[in-house]
Amino acid sequence: MKSECKICAIKSKAASKLSDEEIEELSFNCALVKFHKGDSLIKQGTFSTNVAYLRSGLAKIHIEGPYHEQIVRIVKAPTYLGLPTTFGDKINQYSVTVIEEAEVCFIDINAFRDLLNSNPDFSYEIMLELCSNELEVFHRCANRTQKQIRGKIADVILEFSNKIYNANSFAMPLTQEDIGNLVDSSRESISRVMTEFEKDGIIRFSGKKIEILNKKTLLLISANG
């Protein structure tokens, strides 16, 4: 068995439900690949017979909107990507692009389906993941459409700080244009609000680096607009 697979089995909640034999079987049907920032893991519209397991790194899920790219979710390892393709018509319904050095295992769909079939605990965990994805999109959608820019940007900063890096200071892997596509605003507006936040002493930033100086106010802004 490939040694990497054993590690995954510890890190991924779903994979931890697999027996040694199942992991072994899986290890014959998956290939570990390294990706750089900007690389495309999954490309909307293309044919696929793999599930992608994001082993490490960060990626953005995005779809082609009627006018421009729309980033629907930021995903952090460990997570499975491309499940709708597995269960659907084998055409990728969204794109996934790496935003921070990533390791990915491409798992053959049939091997993956076999696991779902034979191991209810595994498939239960996958369902859990699907459900929580759905809820996340619900909430992101409501926030994105109802709040105004300041609130939306505060959300993004807090998301990266709390959910992704667990730090008050981090290097934002998204460009301002990306952030715009994530919260549905123009690049210029993002820039303006960021400088506004800096002037108000809420954050400090230079280049990619963002440091949160006043999380309390950020939370207030997130809540009120």
Added chain:
Amino acid sequence: MKSECKICAIKSKAASKLSDEEIEELSFNCALVKFHKGDSLIKQGTFSTNVAYLRSGLAKIHIEGPYHEQIVRIVKAPTYLGLPTTFGDKINQYSVTVIEEAEVCFIDINAFRDLLNSNPDFSYEIMLELCSNELEVFHRCANRTQKQIRGKIADVILEFSNKIYNANSFAMPLTQEDIGNLVDSSRESISRVMTEFEKDGIIRFSGKKIEILNKKTLLLISANG
């Protein structure tokens, strides 16, 4: 066995994977209830130990947004509702309200989980449903945020015409305020655009009744903004 359950087993793709014994077992753990327009099936924030199977009728899934209700999806029977609750913390993460006379079976969570555990075909179908839900939300989200009002309203009319009623003429079960909450616009704007569409000879409407006169133009509007 309750005779209703046999009917469900035919209509629902997932339930059709169940054996007679499983259906029988299920029938002891579910209760058929009728709901009227406006009734709440699932209420966000409340505790639940049931999955709701929408047997007939129409409902809206909505969540409390930071400022106002947000309708995230319109669901048509047959479908399962409240799955994230089953797999999560048992607190409903969204509300579901009937918009057209509905019959609902409330299935005990444990009975439901037993089925998922014992019947991989069933759980596969459920996963399929979850995946397609996720994709639907992705796309709705992109449309909602990128298109302008005329396009968004055209989308809603087409959705009801094509996906829900399969007819060019139907009684819209949503109020204009609902439509606003679905596409993120004000009630007034919906009203204005609707009369605009009527003036342009695209639709005819009075009260709840909507008749599509020029679907081609509607599609164009949907595509271009």
Added chain:
DNA sequence: AATAAATTGTGATGTACCTCACATTTTATT
């Protein structure tokens, strides 16, 4: 280190849509 490419900052201008306000119509309730 030099050059090109990508990303960001910031002003000026425009507009799509929201909000408020009230009249009118439709639907529910007694």
Added chain:
DNA sequence: AATAAAATGTGAGGTACATCACAATTTATT
């Protein structure tokens, strides 16, 4: 049928944000 409550139509006015345009900076490439 009468009355109340919801839902809709429509004008006037304001605004948050987009868009355009170009300069300044940062990051990538040779």
